[in-house]
Amino acid sequence: MDTKKFVLSKSKDIASWYNDIVLKAELADYAPVKGCMVIRPYGYAIWEAIQIYLDQLIKNKGVKNAYFPMFIPEDFLNKEKEHVKGFSPELAVVTHGGGQKLKEKLILRPTSETVMYYMYQKWTNSWRQLPILINQWCNVVRWEKRTYMFLRTTEFLWQEGHCAHLTHPESMDQVLWALDAYQKTYNNLLALYGIAGVKSESEKFAGAGKSYTFEILMPNGKALQACTSHDLGQNFAKAFDWTVADKDGKNTYPWQNSWGLSTRSIGGLIMVQSDDDGLILPPNVAPIQVIIVPIPGQKLDSYLKNITDKLVGLRYLIDQDENETAGFKFNKWEIKGVPIRLEIGQKEANQNQVTLYRRDTKQKQTVSLDNLSSEIEKILKDIQTNLFEKHKKFTQDNTHTVDSYDQFKKIMSTTKGFISAFWCQDPTCEAQIKADTKATTRCLPIDAKKENGVCVHCGKTASHRWLFGQSY
RNA sequence: CGGGGAUUGGCGCAAUUGGUAGCGCGUCCCGCUCGGGGCGGGAAGGCUACGAGUUCGAAUCUCGUAUCCCCGACCA
Numbered sequence: 001m002d003t004k005k006f007v008l009s010k011s012k013d014i015a016s017w018y019n020d021i022v023l024k025a026e027l028a029d030y031a032p033v034k035g036c037m038v039i040r041p042y043g044y045a046i047w048e049a050i051q052i053y054l055d056q057l058i059k060n061k062g063v064k065n066a067y068f069p070m071f072i073p074e075d076f077l078n079k080e081k082e083h084v085k086g087f088s089p090e091l092a093v094v095t096h097g098g099g100q101k102l103k104e105k106l107i108l109r110p111t112s113e114t115v116m117y118y119m120y121q122k123w124t125n126s127w128r129q130l131p132i133l134i135n136q137w138c139n140v141v142r143w144e145k146r147t148y149m150f151l152r153t154t155e156f157l158w159q160e161g162h163c164a165h166l167t168h169p170e171s172m173d174q175v176l177w178a179l180d181a182y183q184k185t186y187n188n189l190l191a192l193y194g195i196a197g198v199k200s201e202s203e204k205f206a207g208a209g210k211s212y213t214f215e216i217l218m219p220n221g222k223a224l225q226a227c228t229s230h231d232l233g234q235n236f237a238k239a240f241d242w243t244v245a246d247k248d249g250k251n252t253y254p255w256q257n258s259w260g261l262s263t264r265s266i267g268g269l270i271m272v273q274s275d276d277d278g279l280i281l282p283p284n285v286a287p288i289q290v291i292i293v294p295i296p297g298q299k300l301d302s303y304l305k306n307i308t309d310k311l312v313g314l315r316y317l318i319d320q321d322e323n324e325t326a327g328f329k330f331n332k333w334e335i336k337g338v339p340i341r342l343e344i345g346q347k348e349a350n351q352n353q354v355t356l357y358r359r360d361t362k363q364k365q366t367v368s369l370d371n372l373s374s375e376i377e378k379i380l381k382d383i384q385t386n387l388f389e390k391h392k393k394f395t396q397d398n399t400h401t402v403d404s405y406d407q408f409k410k411i412m413s414t415t416k417g418f419i420s421a422f423w424c425q426d427p428t429c430e431a432q433i434k435a436d437t438k439a440t441t442r443c444l445p446i447d448a449k450k451e452n453g454v455c456v457h458c459g460k461t462a463s464h465r466w467l468f469g470q471s472y
Numbered sequence: 473c474g475g476g477g478a479u480u481g482g483c484g485c486a487a488u489u490g491g492u493a494g495c496g497c498g499u500c501c502c503g504c505u506c507g508g509g510g511c512g513g514g515a516a517g518g519c520u521a522c523g524a525g526u527u528c529g530a531a532u533c534u535c536g537u538a539u540c541c542c543c544g545a546c547c548a
Contacts, residue, residue, distance in 0.1 A: 262548045296506050327508035345507060
């Protein structure tokens, strides 16, 4: 047994391991500009799979895609006080254009609320023109101090949905719909379990009334905010003085919401689903679901045809590169996380079968050609379920219900993970907990029950258990 | 923005008290191989990130600049 490793160890140094996977699986590479990355074709294919799935959900909801410019006039951002305060430290600003200094500086969008609502205002004057349901797939720029491929890059790709409704309940319906769509994307496509909830006042989006989130737990016990869905209330409408006539002819401010899911999702996917042999892709997002490796030097063309006939509807690839040995290919595709590999040689052809290797359990089995289709379909489903259940179990095993602050501190200084604890909802208490333990409130889970409790930190009365964790 | 590390053929690294740059992988050619990163032979490829300085002599020492990575505070 060859024990040579081609990828660094996950348990030994998760940061280096993560970068190693990203580079060796050819998902992305460092760009010449600090904090930026090149998403390579294999990584981009994962993003496309996410786009296709989520875009369908978005369209089913009646939201339409559009595109707004990446340049935003500087004064747009200044209109909403909390918004500008939240984003100003991380803005990239264009000061020159066409060889001349610009009269008004342009911001590279960190998010598009302001430019989109400016246009919405122009397009509407009556309740009859509501709701506005628009989404865009685009890039945004946030000048983060510390970057990390996929998880936190200076420029990243996402979709941002921005809707405006006549009433708050309608807007809230959209907010919760988006949260649910994201949860579906994570659960069904990326095989990632997580907790949906609402952010605390200090953790919410700059300018939002309420921010909803989906938090997923990483292998090192840190929490990743996997998406956002914001109830913006009427804050931006008021900032832009945007009113429409309601049914009684009176002017009213529309209710807005915004929601986004970014390429960070791929970072979460890599972190959770991979091991010391490389990436492990859930079949539903895998650009290649089945890799076929014919043993080099053997005449297998007609037998290969028999096999591919059984794979209709699947994303498969035959690796017929003559310059690589079979063993090399096995390792290569394992690093790239392809869920199923079929090894095919004369041995298999004679028996009318294939050797099937599944990436998640690393087990090999022999499958007869007669039931190859059904067997692969079954195994792909099984891998998808297996990965999700594994992450669900990991998250649950590492979610601690805690009532003493000593225990809280002990967990955060050792294994980390999610902590479910009562909190009085006083921001100073929250800040103190963060200073002591690095843990912040991740969210108040959607399904949290009202209970009689006392704050884990200050002992004052508290009504709900919040989810705490260290942010990635 | 603070702390640490790094920068040497395409990639990953080495070079002892300062002495004139070497190895692995990859690439190209030839032959044998091919069921878990095969083997032999041959070849190409570097004013050692940039700029000063010290020295008979600098990849190595000093100062400066730039970029990247990691760890913290901020964030999708």
